[in-house]
Amino acid sequence: MDKKEALLKKLARAIISGHKQAAAEISEKSLKAGIDPLETIQRGASKGLKALGRKYERLEVFLPELIKGGDAMKACMAVLLPHIKPKQKHEASLGKVVIGTVSGDVHDIGKNLVATMLAISGFEVYDLGVDIPAKEFVLKAEAVEARVIALSALLVTTAYYQEEVINYLKDTGLREKYYVVIGGAPITPEWASQIGADGYGRNAVEATRVIKRLVTESAAPPLARVVVAGHNSSKGG
Amino acid sequence: MSVDRILEILDKTRKGPVCTTKAWETEVIPAKVSKKLKQHRLQGTFTPDDPICSDDVLADQFFNAGFELAADIGFLCQDTERIVHFNRQEIKKAITRAPGELTFGKGKDTVVMKHRKPDDRNPMLTVSTLGQQISEDIWVPLMAAVIKNRQIDMFMGGSIVTIKGRKALAGTPYETLLGMYQAQLTREALRRAGRPGMATWAVVSSTTEYGQLGGFGVRGGFDADNSVAICLNPGELMTNYRVLHKVVQAHNCGGKIHTGHVSLIGGYAGSPEGAALATIANSLLFLEGYQAELAGGVVVDIRYGGNSGREALWANGVALQAITQNTQLLKSSVFDAVAGPCTEMYLYELALGALNASVCGAAWASFPRSGGGRYSDRLTPLECAFCAEIIKCAAGMTRKQVNAIAKAIVPKYERMLTDPPAGKSVRECCDPESFKPTGEWRAIYLKVRQALMELGVPLQRPL
Numbered sequence: 001m002d003k004k005e006a007l008l009k010k011l012a013r014a015i016i017s018g019h020k021q022a023a024a025e026i027s028e029k030s031l032k033a034g035i036d037p038l039e040t041i042q043r044g045a046s047k048g049l050k051a052l053g054r055k056y057e058r059l060e061v062f063l064p065e066l067i068k069g070g071d072a073m074k075a076c077m078a079v080l081l082p083h084i085k086p087k088q089k090h091e092a093s094l095g096k097v098v099i100g101t102v103s104g105d106v107h108d109i110g111k112n113l114v115a116t117m118l119a120i121s122g123f124e125v126y127d128l129g130v131d132i133p134a135k136e137f138v139l140k141a142e143a144v145e146a147r148v149i150a151l152s153a154l155l156v157t158t159a160y161y162q163e164e165v166i167n168y169l170k171d172t173g174l175r176e177k178y179y180v181v182i183g184g185a186p187i188t189p190e191w192a193s194q195i196g197a198d199g200y201g202r203n204a205v206e207a208t209r210v211i212k213r214l215v216t217e218s219a220a221p222p223l224a225r226v227v228v229a230g231h232n233s234s235k236g237g
Numbered sequence: 238m239s240v241d242r243i244l245e246i247l248d249k250t251r252k253g254p255v256c257t258t259k260a261w262e263t264e265v266i267p268a269k270v271s272k273k274l275k276q277h278r279l280q281g282t283f284t285p286d287d288p289i290c291s292d293d294v295l296a297d298q299f300f301n302a303g304f305e306l307a308a309d310i311g312f313l314c315q316d317t318e319r320i321v322h323f324n325r326q327e328i329k330k331a332i333t334r335a336p337g338e339l340t341f342g343k344g345k346d347t348v349v350m351k352h353r354k355p356d357d358r359n360p361m362l363t364v365s366t367l368g369q370q371i372s373e374d375i376w377v378p379l380m381a382a383v384i385k386n387r388q389i390d391m392f393m394g395g396s397i398v399t400i401k402g403r404k405a406l407a408g409t410p411y412e413t414l415l416g417m418y419q420a421q422l423t424r425e426a427l428r429r430a431g432r433p434g435m436a437t438w439a440v441v442s443s444t445t446e447y448g449q450l451g452g453f454g455v456r457g458g459f460d461a462d463n464s465v466a467i468c469l470n471p472g473e474l475m476t477n478y479r480v481l482h483k484v485v486q487a488h489n490c491g492g493k494i495h496t497g498h499v500s501l502i503g504g505y506a507g508s509p510e511g512a513a514l515a516t517i518a519n520s521l522l523f524l525e526g527y528q529a530e531l532a533g534g535v536v537v538d539i540r541y542g543g544n545s546g547r548e549a550l551w552a553n554g555v556a557l558q559a560i561t562q563n564t565q566l567l568k569s570s571v572f573d574a575v576a577g578p579c580t581e582m583y584l585y586e587l588a589l590g591a592l593n594a595s596v597c598g599a600a601w602a603s604f605p606r607s608g609g610g611r612y613s614d615r616l617t618p619l620e621c622a623f624c625a626e627i628i629k630c631a632a633g634m635t636r637k638q639v640n641a642i643a644k645a646i647v648p649k650y651e652r653m654l655t656d657p658p659a660g661k662s663v664r665e666c667c668d669p670e671s672f673k674p675t676g677e678w679r680a681i682y683l684k685v686r687q688a689l690m691e692l693g694v695p696l697q698r699p700l
Contacts, residue, residue, distance in 0.1 A: 062507040064263040104407030156398040157407040157444045
């Protein structure tokens, strides 16, 4: 096996085992070895994350390992992204997503899972945490030039704050800049449609699929129909 | 309740060792759970072919490991990011202090909750309806229709998310008002059902502490002498000041406390064995942390958000047995179904939840949750009655018998767990006035009931 293949394999292993520092160091080495950073991401890091995702589906690893793998991926991207040619950037990263659990809600496990799945799929994820006011989502999205705002809520009385974020975007004239995707235990496509969200994910896998579809195939936001995994749902009220 | 003890616990949330939430979830919990599983040789003990465990020795091993884990790990306060530790003596004392028998309700609605052991011959108590979201316009008549059934012993109303048509945003004065409003609606539902003395769990719609502060133990609100305060944790082995507000408020007005949490298979504690261990530690720790009377907590599978698959049935059963055969605690169970009313899958999921809880020694169970709690108005009196009749008739059944039933039932629905049938809302499968089931829903019920009887569930006569 040549040096390049060995490095890419090593990087994949570092991601699978969630070693942040190792992932960053191997990424540095790959740059020094003259390997195209895009290739390092696609054939090294992403490969590792995909393998990790498959292990999670089979319950061979669990949420902590998945989160650590996502963190290792972030460390790798932090090293490699600045070296990617501007026209290749869309191949290296699918875009930036600001994610968090809305006001009044301190549940984080579902949001953590979606954030990790998004990182695994090649998004740059900015996780704001839990109990986040509407304005903070928008300020962060503006600051990092995100394309997507993802809002989690575990309870119906906190799901109302998903609507508040959309209203805040409308009231500040920013609604056209961001896809808004919602999810959480009590969330349905009907609720997404009612509040004017662009996408709905029933679980982490579906949320990731929907966000990918939004940034790669959809018209500019806001969309007339809510994108859900498999099909679209008409917006109402 | 000792004010001094509560103060000591609150002090621990400010002075305990520092740990970030992320480190707690991704480092501390997985490492400590995994270490304890290894020490007690509990890894790989999950038996997919036998979803209901009947191994007393294994249950004892789980209890010992769970007790050690509780003393070793403590719990995290989310607000201060500090760990609250209790030593073995403190946890033992909390177990001894907690009651093994409690009387609930008033007058004709009085019931006695008693500790139960695995394969116990006494029936457990039934608490319905487990906070399923119900629209305001049908809340009172629907709840009344559920609790007219005398096999339902205590009342935990559905969640209300509006107040006189307005959105009850969490953490706002709307929620504070909602606490009182729900108490008023509850009294009306109990009156209509002819069960004014029934004990209640409250405040179901209190997302933050405000609903509880507005409606529990205050004049015109839930009567603290006849209500149990619901104090549910925000995450695995974790609390926060919102929940501690509820705890202090309940103690202030002399109410009883029910602690609850969710341990996730696939989550921070990992495997079915890890989730079982974490839920045991959770149950023991928060008896002391909240000075609680009732130990709740349930294992849910992160892959589908319910607990009717074989991994979750096993983990819940083992954790229940571990606690009920080693303590005198009044342990609860919850049936989290992912299918919805008017489907066979929903009834099979609930039936197994009820049978598992009964034979593993739960003292009481709250039910039903449909669709993983996703949909509004997906609750009918029929499945509430169905769960209650199964619970009552299951007293005296054994874990081995229920395991044989589970082996026949789980394959009927397990492939649909990640994409379950949503079923129908109460408006679609029941009469809008009486809430009696439509012919379709009743036929499904009779079919499932017959299948269960053929498998050995000793049901008496159709409802």
